[in-house]
Amino acid sequence: MTARRIVSIWFPRFPMERWMRLRKRRRAAPPPDGPLALITDGPKGPIIHDLDEAAREAGIRKGARAVDMRALCPTVHFEQADPAGDKAALEKLALWARRWCPWSIAEGGSGLLLDTTGADHLWGGEAAMLADMEARFGALGYGCRIAIAPTIGAAHAFSHYGESHTLCTDPAADLAPLPVASLRLEPDTILLLHRLGLRRIGDLMAVPRLHLTRRFSRSELVANPLLRLDQALGRTDEPLTAPDEAPPFHVQKSLAEPIVDPANHLPDLFRQLCAFLLEAGHGARRIRLTVYRTDGEIGRIEAATAAPTRDPAHMASLFRERVEQLDPGFGFDVMALEAIAAHPMKTVQSDLTAPSDDTLDLPRLIDRLTNRFGDAAIYCPLPYASHVPERARHNGSSLAKEAMAAEDKAKERPLRLLDPAEEVHVLYAVPEGPPAQFVWRRRPHRIARYQGPERIAPEWWRDRAGTRLRDYYRVEDATGRRFWLYREGLHGDGRGGEPRWFLHGLFA
Known part of the structure; x- marks a missing residue:
C-alpha cells in the first residue's frame, strides 16, 4: 500500500500579493513610495491585515491598530483589505492546484493542502513536484513555502516553521527541533507550554504523557498539545476532507508548452478514460473536461449521455463543438478528463456472428440532439410511478435521457x-x-x-x-x-x- 503523502503550501503574504496582482491586472497607478499596509475593521477601529517588506522593516505589525502604527511610522500608506475576496481567491487557487492531484483544499486563510499520494511519479518525483509548484505559484505572483509529509500536521509544521521544500518521511524524528507553536495550538496554550519549559516538540515528546494528560485532558483540540502531537505523528487519523469527492475515473495530460486549442489532444484522453472504464466494467453517464490555464484560472465543460458509454468516438463527438466555449486566456498546459458519473455496463458482443444490437442507437441520437439544441428543447414520454395508465404515461420530460429508464411493462x-x-x-x-x-x-x-x-x-x-x-x-x-x-x-x-x-x- 502506498504511504500517504500530504503537501502543505503556505503563502505568507497572500493578501498583499493578491492586492498587488489585481492592481497590475487592472493597470492601476502604483501606490506611493514608502511602507504599505492593508487594513480591515477591528473591534476598536481599523487594524493591520497585511503589509509589505518596507512596512515590516519600519516596525509595523499585523493585527496592531492602524492609528498606533501611523504614530510609529507617519509615512505608512494604508489601503483597504478584502478578506472575503482573499478567501474566494484561495479556494479558486485550490481548484487550480488539482493539476497536480485530485484532492486539494484551502487551509485557513493563507494556505493549501494537497493529498499527492501516488501522484508524484507523474512529475518526476517529490522534489521535482515541489519545485514545479513553487515555480508556478511564483509565476502567478505568490511567494510560498512548501513541505511534504505523511500527515497534515507534520506538513503544516514544516511549511510554516521549517525549511521550504522539506521532504519528511519520519515525523517522530524530523519534528523534534521545531517549536511547539508549529502544532497549530492557540496562543494561550503555547504561552503555558513555554512557562513549563517546553519550547520544542522534542521537549513535549520527552514528557510522560500521564502528566500532560491530567492537565489537558478536557481541553479542546486547538488547546490540547497531546492531540495535536498525535495527529502530527500519525497516531490519530486526520483525513483531508475535500468539498467534492474525487471522481473514480480520471485521466490527465501535461503539455510541454501552453496551447489554446485542445482538439488534437482529446482523442488520446478519451481512449485512456474508456480503457479505465472498460477495466472496471463501467460506462460514463456524465463527463467533464477541465483545462488548467497558466494564469491560475481553470475552464470546464460537461456533457451527459442517455446511456452508459465507453466509446471514445462517441464521447469525442459530444465535445467536438463545445470546446470552442473554453476561454484559453494565455494558454493552458494541463488537461483533465473525468467521468463524474459512471454506472455498471455490460460488455456487448458486436461481431458478425452475434445478433444485431441497436439498443444504443436511440441514446446516441438523443445525445446528439441534446448536445446541439440543449436539454430543454428535447421532449419524450417519461414513465411515471403509477398503476393508472394515463397517470403513468401522460407526463413528458425535457430531460430526454431519463426516458431510457422505461419500465418493461410499458412495452406491453x-x-x-x-x-x-x-x-x-x-x-x-x-x-x-x-x-x-x-x-x-x-x-x-x-x-x-x-x-x-x-x-x-x-x-x-x-x-x-x-x-x-x-x-x-x-x-x-x-x-x-x-x-x-x-x-x-x-x-x-x-x-x-x-x-x-x-x-x-x-x-x-
Missing part, C-alpha cells in the same frame, strides 16, 4: 393512449367474461382474439372514495386491428350501477 401497452378514454358499447357472452363485440365511433368491431384481463385497482392514496377498479383486455378484431379496452367496475361491487367499457389505447 400501447404507445398511443386516448385522452380521455372513449366509452364504447360492448357485447359479451358472460357477465365477467371478455368482450365479444364492441361499437366505437358508430363502427362495429368483432373481436377475433383477446388477452387478459389485467386488473388495475384504484390508488387509495390519490383517488376519491368510490373509484372503481379496471379490467384491461388487449383485443384484435377480424380485420387485424388491435385495441386496448377496459371494463370499469364489477357487477354488485357496491360502487355504482352496471360496469362501463372504455377504449383507452390503440396498438400500432
Whole structure:
C-alpha cells in the first residue's frame, strides 16, 4: 500500500500579493513610495491585515491598530483589505492546484493542502513536484513555502516553521527541533507550554504523557498539545476532507508548452478514460473536461449521455463543438478528463456472428440532439410511478435521457393512449367474461382474439372514495386491428350501477 503523502503550501503574504496582482491586472497607478499596509475593521477601529517588506522593516505589525502604527511610522500608506475576496481567491487557487492531484483544499486563510499520494511519479518525483509548484505559484505572483509529509500536521509544521521544500518521511524524528507553536495550538496554550519549559516538540515528546494528560485532558483540540502531537505523528487519523469527492475515473495530460486549442489532444484522453472504464466494467453517464490555464484560472465543460458509454468516438463527438466555449486566456498546459458519473455496463458482443444490437442507437441520437439544441428543447414520454395508465404515461420530460429508464411493462401497452378514454358499447357472452363485440365511433368491431384481463385497482392514496377498479383486455378484431379496452367496475361491487367499457389505447 502506498504511504500517504500530504503537501502543505503556505503563502505568507497572500493578501498583499493578491492586492498587488489585481492592481497590475487592472493597470492601476502604483501606490506611493514608502511602507504599505492593508487594513480591515477591528473591534476598536481599523487594524493591520497585511503589509509589505518596507512596512515590516519600519516596525509595523499585523493585527496592531492602524492609528498606533501611523504614530510609529507617519509615512505608512494604508489601503483597504478584502478578506472575503482573499478567501474566494484561495479556494479558486485550490481548484487550480488539482493539476497536480485530485484532492486539494484551502487551509485557513493563507494556505493549501494537497493529498499527492501516488501522484508524484507523474512529475518526476517529490522534489521535482515541489519545485514545479513553487515555480508556478511564483509565476502567478505568490511567494510560498512548501513541505511534504505523511500527515497534515507534520506538513503544516514544516511549511510554516521549517525549511521550504522539506521532504519528511519520519515525523517522530524530523519534528523534534521545531517549536511547539508549529502544532497549530492557540496562543494561550503555547504561552503555558513555554512557562513549563517546553519550547520544542522534542521537549513535549520527552514528557510522560500521564502528566500532560491530567492537565489537558478536557481541553479542546486547538488547546490540547497531546492531540495535536498525535495527529502530527500519525497516531490519530486526520483525513483531508475535500468539498467534492474525487471522481473514480480520471485521466490527465501535461503539455510541454501552453496551447489554446485542445482538439488534437482529446482523442488520446478519451481512449485512456474508456480503457479505465472498460477495466472496471463501467460506462460514463456524465463527463467533464477541465483545462488548467497558466494564469491560475481553470475552464470546464460537461456533457451527459442517455446511456452508459465507453466509446471514445462517441464521447469525442459530444465535445467536438463545445470546446470552442473554453476561454484559453494565455494558454493552458494541463488537461483533465473525468467521468463524474459512471454506472455498471455490460460488455456487448458486436461481431458478425452475434445478433444485431441497436439498443444504443436511440441514446446516441438523443445525445446528439441534446448536445446541439440543449436539454430543454428535447421532449419524450417519461414513465411515471403509477398503476393508472394515463397517470403513468401522460407526463413528458425535457430531460430526454431519463426516458431510457422505461419500465418493461410499458412495452406491453400501447404507445398511443386516448385522452380521455372513449366509452364504447360492448357485447359479451358472460357477465365477467371478455368482450365479444364492441361499437366505437358508430363502427362495429368483432373481436377475433383477446388477452387478459389485467386488473388495475384504484390508488387509495390519490383517488376519491368510490373509484372503481379496471379490467384491461388487449383485443384484435377480424380485420387485424388491435385495441386496448377496459371494463370499469364489477357487477354488485357496491360502487355504482352496471360496469362501463372504455377504449383507452390503440396498438400500432
